Amino acid sequence: xxxxxxxGDNVQVITGDDKGKKGxxxxxxxxxxxxxxxxxxxGVNFVKRHTRPNKQAQQGGIIQREAPLAVxxxxxxxxxxxxxxxxxxxxxxxxxxxxxxxxxxxxx
Ligand SMILES: [Zn+2]
Numbered sequence: 001x002x003x004x005x006x007x008g009d010n011v012q013v014i015t016g017d018d019k020g021k022k023g024x025x026x027x028x029x030x031x032x033x034x035x036x037x038x039x040x041x042x043g044v045n046f047v048k049r050h051t052r053p054n055k056q057a058q059q060g061g062i063i064q065r066e067a068p069l070a071v072x073x074x075x076x077x078x079x080x081x082x083x084x085x086x087x088x089x090x091x092x093x094x095x096x097x098x099x100x101x102x103x104x105x106x107x108x
Contacts, residue, residue: 007027007028010022010077011039011075012074012077013041013045013073014073018044018045018069021043023041024041024042025039025041026042036071037070037071038070040068040069041066042066044069047067048064049062049063078103078108080104087101088101
């Protein structure tokens with residue numbers, strides 16, 4: 001599971017209707033025992049919602065919003081080699097762990 005993803009990461013969808021689309025992570029939902037880890041990606045997985053006229057919006061209509069996507073459907077796009085990649089973890093000299101691209105070994 002790509003639980004090492006962070007807000008602002010660029011990801012590519014690897015399966016489903018939006019396969020091949022790239023976008024930036026806008027929001028991450030916390031991992032719980034019952035729920036799958038989900039993320040909202042800018043410009044990906046739009047759903048149409050019908051709204052009724054109300055005080056806030058005088059006219060009803062259809063609005064489009066990004067819907068949460070299971071994290072298992074995306075891969076991180078490496079900022080250096082620009083390819084979808086698995087995330088590795090690398091121990092730094094100061095003992096901290098950092099994420100690493102498994103394709104080009106870039107640490108980010
Ligand atoms: Zn890379």
